[in-house]
Amino acid sequence: MELRRITDRVFYTMFSKESDRPTLGYINGEKRSLMVDAGNSKNHLESFNDAVNNEGFRKPGIIAITHWHWDHTFGMHAADGVTIAHQKTNAKLAEMAMWEWTDSEMKKRLAEKVEIEFADTCIRNEYPLLSEIRVVTSDLSFSGFMEIDLGGITAQLHHVASPHSEDSVCVLVPQERVLFIGDAVGLDYYNNCYLDKDKLRSLLTTIEGFDFDTCVVGHAEPVSKQKIVEVMHSLLER
Numbered sequence: 001m002e003l004r005r006i007t008d009r010v011f012y013t014m015f016s017k018e019s020d021r022p023t024l025g026y027i028n029g030e031k032r033s034l035m036v037d038a039g040n041s042k043n044h045l046e047s048f049n050d051a052v053n054n055e056g057f058r059k060p061g062i063i064a065i066t067h068w069h070w071d072h073t074f075g076m077h078a079a080d081g082v083t084i085a086h087q088k089t090n091a092k093l094a095e096m097a098m099w100e101w102t103d104s105e106m107k108k109r110l111a112e113k114v115e116i117e118f119a120d121t122c123i124r125n126e127y128p129l130l131s132e133i134r135v136v137t138s139d140l141s142f143s144g145f146m147e148i149d150l151g152g153i154t155a156q157l158h159h160v161a162s163p164h165s166e167d168s169v170c171v172l173v174p175q176e177r178v179l180f181i182g183d184a185v186g187l188d189y190y191n192n193c194y195l196d197k198d199k200l201r202s203l204l205t206t207i208e209g210f211d212f213d214t215c216v217v218g219h220a221e222p223v224s225k226q227k228i229v230e231v232m233h234s235l236l237e238r
């Protein structure tokens with residue numbers, strides 16, 4: 001895994017399909033640095049930290065979460081820095097922290113439609129030993145909006161309406177004109193892949209209102225502002 005440069009101060013690591021690892025962001029401030037999403041496991045998070053170390057950068061002191069889905073949050077327990085998530089994200093994580101991660105309990109959650117097939121398959125790919133799964137809530141939580149001064153550069157955490165999940169948070173770095181959106185432009189996989197067009201319209205307005213050049217998405221290559229707006233328009237026309 002290697003850190004890919006977007007600007008001199010903003011980087012990301014690549015997603016991978018096998019166990020649905022999402023892209024992870026790195027925002028390098030003068031005083032501290034921030035990671036966007038915690039990865040889907042301790043292994044994922046540690047690969048990210050190795051990539052950061054290889055560039056001679058410091059480990060992230062803050063880890064901001066875009067939404068509750070396992071692939072973005074199951075690395076949280078292994079992070080050294082302070083984790084930050086939306087209150088709705090934490091509510092869901094608190095629920096999942098009670099779950100047992102055994103073959104039989106996972107099959108039960110699938111049968112009861114608490115969990116979805118795709119996540120179940122990818123979790124099993126990431127974790128040969130299911131007993132290694134740890135789910136935790138974040139150290140800090142917020143609702144609405146939060147701004148973090150990293151030293152010469154800021155990270156703005158915006159809770160946004162999204163058809164993907166109720167707790168979606170976008171991370172805007174105004175100085176570098178980069179926006180991290182996680183999976184916000186996506187279907188609701190936990191609701192039969194439903195696409196709520198009202199929420200998508202609202203998200204489109206929000207994203208159009210942000211001043212940025214590059215949009216980092218959860219499971220694809222970064223795109224331009226124009227491109228993400230086009231994607232949203234084409235989803236609306238479906």
Ligand SMILES: [Zn+2]
Binds near residue numbers: 067069164183
């Ligand atoms: Zn997701």
